[in-house]
Amino acid sequence: xxxxxxxxxxxxxxxxxxxFISAALLxxxxxxxxxxxxxxxxxLRDRGLRRSTPEDTARSLLLGAVATAExxxxxxxxxxxxxxxGDAMARGxxxxxTELLGLLPVWNRSPIQALARIHSLxxxxxxxxxxxxxxxxxxxxxxxxxxxxxxxxxxEAPGLVVAALVNAEITSxxxxxxxxxxxxxxxxxxxxxxxxxDPASVLVPEAGxxxxxxxxxxxxxxxGSGKPTGVHQWLMYASQAFTRAAESSPLAR
Numbered sequence: 176x177x178x179x180x181x182x183x184x185x186x187x188x189x190x191x192x193x194x195f196i197s198a199a200l201l202x203x204x205x206x207x208x209x210x211x212x213x214x215x216x217x218x219l220r221d222r223g224l225r226r227s228t229p230e231d232t233a234r235s236l237l238l239g240a241v242a243t244a245e246x247x248x249x250x251x252x253x254x255x256x257x258x259x260x261g262d263a264m265a266r267g268x269x270x271x272x273t274e275l276l277g278l279l280p281v282w283n284r285s286p287i288q289a290l291a292r293i294h295s296l297x298x299x300x301x302x303x304x305x306x307x308x309x310x311x312x313x314x315x316x317x318x319x320x321x322x323x324x325x326x327x328x329x330x331e332a333p334g335l336v337v338a339a340l341v342n343a344e345i346t347s348x349x350x351x352x353x354x355x356x357x358x359x360x361x362x363x364x365x366x367x368x369x370x371x372x373d374p375a376s377v378l379v380p381e382a383g384x385x386x387x388x389x390x391x392x393x394x395x396x397x398x399g400s401g402k403p404t405g406v407h408q409w410l411m412y413a414s415q416a417f418t419r420a421a422e423s424s425p426l427a428r
Contacts, residue, residue, distance in 0.1 A: 193328065193329065193330050193331060193332070194324075194325040195325065195330045195336060195337050195340060198336065198410065199331075199333060202407070203411070204407070204410050204411070207410075208333050208335050211335060211418055212333065214418055214421060215335075215372070215373075215417065218422070219377070227377050227426060231377050231424075231426060232276070235376060235379050235425055236272040236273070236376065237253050237256065237257060237269070238253060238379045238382055238423060239272060239360075239364065239381040239382065240256060240265070240269045241253050241256055241268075242379065242381035242382040242384065242423075243268050243356075243357050243360050244256075244265040245385050246356060246360075246381070246391070247268075247354075247356065249261065249262050249264040249265045249268075256269050266300065267296065267297040267298060267300060267301060267354075267357075268297060268357065270297070271296040271361060275365065276376055278293065278365065279368060282369065283369060285323070286326055286362070287319050289365070290319065290345065290350075290351075290358055290362065291308040291310070293357075293358050293361050294307065294308050294351050294353075294354055295308035297357045297358065297361070298353050298354045301353070302352060302354065303352070306351070306352040306353065310350035310351055311352045312349055312350050315348040315351070315355075316350050318347075318348035319345065319350050322344050322345070322348075326341070334367065334370025334371065335367075335372055335413075335414070336410065337370060338363045338364075338366035338367050338370065338372070338380075339363070339409065339414075341363060341366050342360060342363035343359065343394075343399075343409050345358055345359035346360075347395065347399040360384065363380050364376065364378075364380055367380065377425060377426050378417075378420040378423075378424050379420050379424055380416065380417065380420040381420075382419065382423035383416035383419035384416050386419045387419070391412070394408050
């Protein structure tokens with residue numbers, strides 16, 4: 176049995192009552208993610224999450240925009256982006272960052288609708304208007320539909336694991352004409368918020384990936400193979416990326 180939606184469609188997930196748990200129980204994953212979550216919680220507690228401010232959240236989102244644009248080949252610092260500079264990719268990332276958290280109710284109700292809005296925000300100015308917010312790959316649409324079903328099921332999988340799998344699945348599905356990686360990373364942040372891992376959204380998961388771009392791309396390629404070993408490689412990589420996300424938080428400085 177596949178651990179997640181297979182690359183070429185299919186409904187393997189429909190025979191599993193908890194569609195994320197098999198991945199969460201792969202060898203070494205439970206203990207690794209317990210340690211990762213403990214490290215994140217330690218940083219958030221030690222740096223006073225309860226005293227975090229809207230400015231901390233805004234800074235985290237801006238740093239995330241810098242990192243996600245960098246992974247797409249854009250290279251501008253936070254000050255430049257904050258001042259409205261940068262190329263179309265960077266400006267789209269900033270535009271997305273300013274509206275992303277407001278999409279949480281939409282995400283909880285209809286993930287596909289939220290993903291369409293994320294694409295419209297991120298891709299405006301760098302993609303054809305006709306493609307904005309519209310999935311164009313039928314196989315990718317089928318995978319997103321399956322993912323929406325999966326997210327609607329109860330799961331005992333840790334929120335970090337779900338967030339990592341959501342990111343990889345959306346990115347690998349390639350449902351949209353452009354910006355699938357940006358969309359996947361934005362959804363990862365929303366899951367961390369929705370699952371209570373990062374209730375103030377002060378982690379910077381995008382920076383966790385941008386710090387090791389080769390490892391990020393290699394792990395995504397492994398996940399895209401559809402093999403359990405590939406899912407395992409991605410999850411082990413993602414645990415390290417989440418640790419870097421905590422270290423990149425404004426609260427950790």
